[in-house]
Amino acid sequence: MAASAVSxxxxxxxxxxxxxxxxxIFKNVNLDITTNSVSLLTGANGSGKTTFCRLLSGLQTxxxxxxxxxxKLLYLKQSAETNLLAATPALDLSLWSNVNCKIKNVKLREILNYFDLNEKADQPVWELSGGEQQRLVLSALLLHPDHFWLLDEPAAGLDDAQQKKLLQLLQEHKNGALIVSHRKELFAPVTTQVFTIADWKIIKQSTDGDVCATSKLKPGNINV
Amino acid sequence: MSLLSVVQLAFRYNAQDNWLFSGLDFCLEPGEILAVSGKSGCGKTTLLYLLNGIIPRHIDGEMKGDIKIAGIEHNKLSLPELAPHISMVMQNPHQQLFFPTVEQELAFAPENLCLSPDIIEERISNALQLLKISELRQQETATLSYGQQKLTALAAIYTLQPQILLLDEISNGISTEKKSHIINLIKSYAHSGKNIIIADHDPAFLDLASYRLSL
Incomplete structure (x- = not known):
């Protein structure tokens, strides 16, 4: 493939x-995933959703x-604990802030504050609940606004309020994302493309543009 | 007599000043489903660990109050003695699966109950059919997807047929189709007189409950 043809x-x-x-798993898949909007990937359990993420991210050859x-792509894996890097939330994010992070003078405590983890900043990560670990992992998104986000079941273990914060983050993100999830309705307000894996292919589903447009979240401020 | 009775239950982890929850009272009669809801970090998983005995046996902390299973003081039973009464499908299936194949995973509990081979086979095939995952029977657990691991963990606890089934975030990573199979399994399990306690954020699962406990 000639480089000149790359959009x-x-x-x-x-x-x-x-x-x-x-x-x-996949047979002759052809697909364009836009990098300025949010897409969703669904499919039956075991159909290859996570494998597709691993292929995109280069983990699977x-x-x-x-x-x-x-x-540039930021891949957050399905099981929260597999994304954890360090012993406490503050240390974990400080490592993320050193991986391809362009934000100058990162204020880690303020970033932890977005998903209400400021009080847990110095607590051992193994003492966090499943939902808290997931919120910590998602906090890494705030450090990488210039990346395309590849998120495998990002809403796992999140309560309603935290789900809204994740949706707001996706709504305001400029560099695109592919969300792997079974929860199509949850992500519908931010999704412009839906892909489904079936019979070793990935098919683009038609989405109702009007529904997407009217149900968009109101933009808000992210205090980081 | 209630199958499960919880009286003035309170818990805090070591090195924590605040109680995670306190003064919890509830009981379950046969066939009842209880939903546990609340923000992440409010103690849903901790409550399930207390009920199935992992706390305080393997995780330290300070506990107050009483838990009785079928009238027996919870702390007088060992974990293997507790398991047929109350057993849990954990939030993270990696913590639960430890056999090379799905079939071996599902056979472990009924084999340890010393059931006959016929009944073990019946329980395994029944669990696989209910969840519509019979094709996974000979598959290596290490090659399963996350959702398939969760379904296998549920099937493995189902073959144990505990009186009280604890489900921690069972909806995570499960397709819409498989969710409906799990919901049917929960309904028929409750209909047979068993109890299910569901800790989840998914309304489709919380709405199955006769009662809701908000932590």
Whole structure:
């Protein structure tokens, strides 16, 4: 694929095929994922959603075809604890702030405040609940507004108030995201494209533009 | 007599000044479903750990109050003795699965109850069919997706047939189709006189309950 044909506004998947031993996952998948809006990926349990994330992020090799991405990508894996890097929320975010983070003079406590973790800043991460660990992991998004976000079930364990904060973050994000989730209705207000995995293909579903437009969240301020 | 009675239950982790919750009172009669709701970090998982005995046996903290299972003081039973009465599908399936294949995982509990091979087979195939995951039977647990691991963990506890089934965030990572299978399983399990305690954020699961406990 010639570099000149790469559009700056989408991640291009061309003739992607991938198999595990004894199991075909993808066969000749062709797909454009826009990098200036939020897309959703659904599919049955075991259909290959997480595998697709691993392929996009470069963690999974051994595929044929091409994945051409014009943007830096931040991948937050499905199970919160697999994303944790350090012993406390404050230390964890300080590591994230050193990974491709362009924000100068990061105020970690203020970032922890977005998902109401300021009081847990110095508590061992293994003492946090599942939902609190998930909120800590999502806090890394605030440090990487210039990345395309690849989020595998990001709302797991979040209560209603925290889900709204995640949606607001996605609503205001300029550099696109692919959300893997079964909760299509939850993310509908911010989603412009929906993809489904079926029979080793990834199909783009039509979305009702009017519904998306009228149910958009009101923009708010993110205090970081 | 209630199957489960909880009286003035309070708990705090070591090194914490504040009680996570206190003065909890509830009881369950056969067939009842209880939903536990509340913000993340409010103690839903901790409550389930207290009920199934992991706290205080493996996780330290200060506990007040009483838990009785079928009239027996909870702290007089060992974890293996408690398991047939009350058992939990954990939030994170990685913490739960430890056998090489799905079939072995599902066989573990009924084998340890010394059930006959026929009944063990019946329980395994029944659990797989209810969740519509029979095709996973011979699959290695390490190769399952997150959602498939959760379904396997649920099936493995189902083969134990505990009197009280604890479900911690069972809806996470589960497809809409599989959610409806789980909901059917919960309804029929309660209908057979068992109890289910659901800690979740998904209204489809919370709405199954006869009672709701907000922490």
């Amino acid at each position: 700056a506004s989408s991640i291009k998947i061309q003739n992607l095929s991938f198999s595990f031993p004894k199991k075909l 051994g595929y044929s075809g091409e994945i051409i991405s014009p943007t």
